[in-house]
Amino acid sequence: TQSTRPQRLLSAVQKNATRGNPRSVVRAIDEFCRHKEWAMNVGDEKGCILDSIVSEVNPVTVLELGTYCGYSTVRIASLLPPNAKLITLEFNPDFAAIARQVIAWAGLQDKVQLVEGSSGDWIPKIQEQFGINTFDLVFLDHWKDRYLPDTKLMEKCGLLRKGSVLVADNVICPGTPDYLEYVRSSPCYKSQYFISHLEYTKAEDGLEKSVFLG
Numbered sequence: 001t002q003s004t005r006p007q008r009l010l011s012a013v014q015k016n017a018t019r020g021n022p023r024s025v026v027r028a029i030d031e032f033c034r035h036k037e038w039a040m041n042v043g044d045e046k047g048c049i050l051d052s053i054v055s056e057v058n059p060v061t062v063l064e065l066g067t068y069c070g071y072s073t074v075r076i077a078s079l080l081p082p083n084a085k086l087i088t089l090e091f092n093p094d095f096a097a098i099a100r101q102v103i104a105w106a107g108l109q110d111k112v113q114l115v116e117g118s119s120g121d122w123i124p125k126i127q128e129q130f131g132i133n134t135f136d137l138v139f140l141d142h143w144k145d146r147y148l149p150d151t152k153l154m155e156k157c158g159l160l161r162k163g164s165v166l167v168a169d170n171v172i173c174p175g176t177p178d179y180l181e182y183v184r185s186s187p188c189y190k191s192q193y194f195i196s197h198l199e200y201t202k203a204e205d206g207l208e209k210s211v212f213l214g
């Protein structure tokens, strides 16, 4: 049977990265996606911007919406302090199965909780299920038309506190126009656009960093 792209990406990690070395896992995926097969990871260019924001926030609680193969999960988790926790939600069970193995190869499984299911179902249950009140950082990288409804849902569920930082991928390509309009016009957010490129291409894309003002 034919392998899938996520399976080929995992094989590249197992072949070229060192177990327990997150940076080598990130490098192996970027090499694979740049020279073999494009895949929808946040990538090296936007990844550096993400790294700088994560390091600045130094979060203890992180929520990632959209795991895919775990590339950004590994990037973020590798920068977290020892007691920190990252919860990552993935709707697609095939993606989740690959991501678990990528995260394990990086040796970060103790910092990461991968949850399979839809964000709309899971966001209201996070507090009771994982004993987390609010998130210091949220990385949005899932269905682009779910960024806005899920942000409003997180507000409603009290998962954001004054100073919580939202980082959204793909706000230009594929684009999240309704989300951008909301975080840029709402008095409850202070937003900033970090221009970059769509992973492994020359097309414009960027990250939107939005601080919740409470």
Ligand SMILES: O=C(CSCCNC(=O)c1cc(-c2ccc(F)cc2)cc(O)c1O)c1ccc(O)c(O)c1
Residues within 6 Å of the ligand: 040, 041, 042, 066, 068, 091, 092, 141, 142, 143, 144, 169, 170, 173, 174, 198, 199
């Ligand atoms: O894929 C999903 C939803 S989560 C991934 C969302 N992310 C994207 O779609 C995404 C897309 C692009 C991108 C793609 C083509 C282009 F030409 C240009 C850009 C880039 C990104 O950085 C992204 O994050 C899923 C879920 C459940 C399922 O059953 C299933 O088959 C699939």
Ligand SMILES: [Mg+2]
Residues within 6 Å of the ligand: 040, 041, 042, 141, 169, 170
């Ligand atoms: Mg993305």
